[in-house]
Amino acid sequence: MGKGEPSIPDEEWERFLREAEAGTAGAPEEPSARARMVAQRLREETGGQEPWRSGQPARRQRSKGWYAIGVLVAVALAVVALDPGRVAGWFGGGGGGAEGGGSAPLAVESKRPSQPPPTEAAAQQPTVEQPFRGSPAAQWGDGTAGIGLPGARATGWMSKKQVAQALEKSRDFLAESSLDPGVLRGERPEKAIALINPRQSDVQDYLTAAFRSPSRKNDPLLLFSRFEKTKVRLVGDVVKTRGRITYREGERGAVEVTTDVTYVYPVVRAAAGSDEVARTIVRREVVMSWDDPAKVVIEPGTFSLVSYKVDTTNGGCDTFTGYLTPKFSAERAASRPGDGAEVDPYDRSTSMEARMRKAGDAGCGTATRS
Numbered sequence: 001m002g003k004g005e006p007s008i009p010d011e012e013w014e015r016f017l018r019e020a021e022a023g024t025a026g027a028p029e030e031p032s033a034r035a036r037m038v039a040q041r042l043r044e045e046t047g048g049q050e051p052w053r054s055g056q057p058a059r060r061q062r063s064k065g066w067y068a069i070g071v072l073v074a075v076a077l078a079v080v081a082l083d084p085g086r087v088a089g090w091f092g093g094g095g096g097g098a099e100g101g102g103s104a105p106l107a108v109e110s111k112r113p114s115q116p117p118p119t120e121a122a123a124q125q126p127t128v129e130q131p132f133r134g135s136p137a138a139q140w141g142d143g144t145a146g147i148g149l150p151g152a153r154a155t156g157w158m159s160k161k162q163v164a165q166a167l168e169k170s171r172d173f174l175a176e177s178s179l180d181p182g183v184l185r186g187e188r189p190e191k192a193i194a195l196i197n198p199r200q201s202d203v204q205d206y207l208t209a210a211f212r213s214p215s216r217k218n219d220p221l222l223l224f225s226r227f228e229k230t231k232v233r234l235v236g237d238v239v240k241t242r243g244r245i246t247y248r249e250g251e252r253g254a255v256e257v258t259t260d261v262t263y264v265y266p267v268v269r270a271a272a273g274s275d276e277v278a279r280t281i282v283r284r285e286v287v288m289s290w291d292d293p294a295k296v297v298i299e300p301g302t303f304s305l306v307s308y309k310v311d312t313t314n315g316g317c318d319t320f321t322g323y324l325t326p327k328f329s330a331e332r333a334a335s336r337p338g339d340g341a342e343v344d345p346y347d348r349s350t351s352m353e354a355r356m357r358k359a360g361d362a363g364c365g366t367a368t369r370s
Contacts, residue, residue: 106139108148109244109348116347119369126277128235131266135279135369136346137240140264143179144171146241147261156253157292163247163255166290169195169301170245170257178225178263178284179239185229186323192224197291197302214322221324222310225263225282228323235266235277242348243283255290256306262348267326278326279370281313281345285352309352311359313345313367344368 117136124134132138140146149171152164176183176192183189188211198204209218220226227234243261250256262283268274287306291298298304316325327335341358345367350358 104139105141106242108141108146109242110148110150111244112351113349115349116344126266126279128268128275128277131235131277131279132240132264135264137242137264140240140242142238143241144175146243147171147174147259148244150244150246155247156249156255157294158255158290166255166257166303167245167247170259170288170290170303173286173288173303174259174261177223178261178282179241181234181237184225184227184234184239184265186226189224189226195302197298197304199297199299200304203305211322214320216320219320220322221312221315222308223284223286225265226323227265227267227280228321228325229270231270231323232267232278232326233270235268240264250289250306252295253292254296254304257288257290257303258285259288260285260348260352262346265324269328276328278314278328280315280324280326281370282315282324283311283345283348283352283355285309309356311343311345311352311355313343314370342366342368345370 126133126135132140149167152160152167154160155163158166173192173195176195177189180189180191183192193207196203196207206218207220209215210220214220241261241263243259245257245259247255247257260283262281265280265282266277267280268277286308288303289306290303293300296304312324314326316323319325343355343358343366346369
């Protein structure tokens with residue numbers, strides 16, 4: 001799925017981490033993170049629209065000798081009222097070029113845009129051959145090619161080379177959690193989970209519960225994109241993305257990496273011969289802490305989860321099955337319009353924090369386009 005250039009070998013990564021750990025006999029206690037989601041229950045989605053869900057955790061709280069991460073997620077589900085001509089912006093199987101419009105692909109996002117992308121012509125509707133047709137996503141990158149990676153510099157406890165490796169592995173997590181074909185078909189994201197610090201026992205407990213018995217409190221969709229393969233299948237082999245990765249020095253000299261990426265998934269019903277394209281749009285902000293093993297007990301090559309926020313369009317409104325559940329025209333026609341705020345799922349000019357504030361407790365909102 002376009003995972004980009006190979007990263008620095010894991011052996012080298014583990015070697016310098018082991019070297020960093022050497023001589024740290026007084027290392028602190030194991031970190032802990034409380035993965036709990038207190039969700040605002042919203043009105044059940046009604047058709048004719050495409051839902052978006054917003055999840056937001058609390059900031060990591062500092063505790064002496066270990067990290068306690070309080071994850072407080074407010075879930076807001078929006079329903080999108082779309083007339084047939086307004087459905088635009090579907091993910092297309094094939095290359096990374098623009099579909100149907102002749103526009104050149106956009107450069108990778110290096111900073112937050114100042115405004116939303118322009119609205120395309122309503123007549124340009126998606127097809128199986130051109131699932132991104134008429135959508136801003138037609139000009140986005142394929143897979144990890146659409147995720148901006150900054151230049152590395154020595155930061156906190158890490159050298160320039162180590163920061164470069166942490167950034168590569170952060171992008172690997174995005175690929176394994178939101179782009180991997182098997183994970184998108186509903187498989188457990190083992191490779192992505194393996195990158196999360198196993199010493200964060202509460203996070204590990206959350207992950208176990210999320211895949212065993214998904215619920216509002218334990219929802220795997222907050223970190224991973226999954227579809228139920230018996231109900232829908234992806235169109236083609238490309239997921240369009242737009243976003244960027246940034247970093248700074250965090251607590252105890254850690255390298256804190258923030259990822260803010262929008263993913264566009266085109267799907268059809270799983271039944272043979274289905275050709276009506278729907279799309280699900282997911283924007284996630286995940287903050288990871290690549291901790292100094294001299295100060296925090298952590299497995300080499302893993303990060304501590306700091307926080308995450310998620311905003312979903314047409315992925316299921318107030319449903320917690322562990323899978324994204326897009327609606328098609330028949331379900332939309334039978335549904336009621338949402339009563340929440342309007343949201344443009346392609347608008348990246350607004351931070352996730354501002355998006356969460358706008359969603360608030362309003363219930364099901366309306367996506368202005370798909």
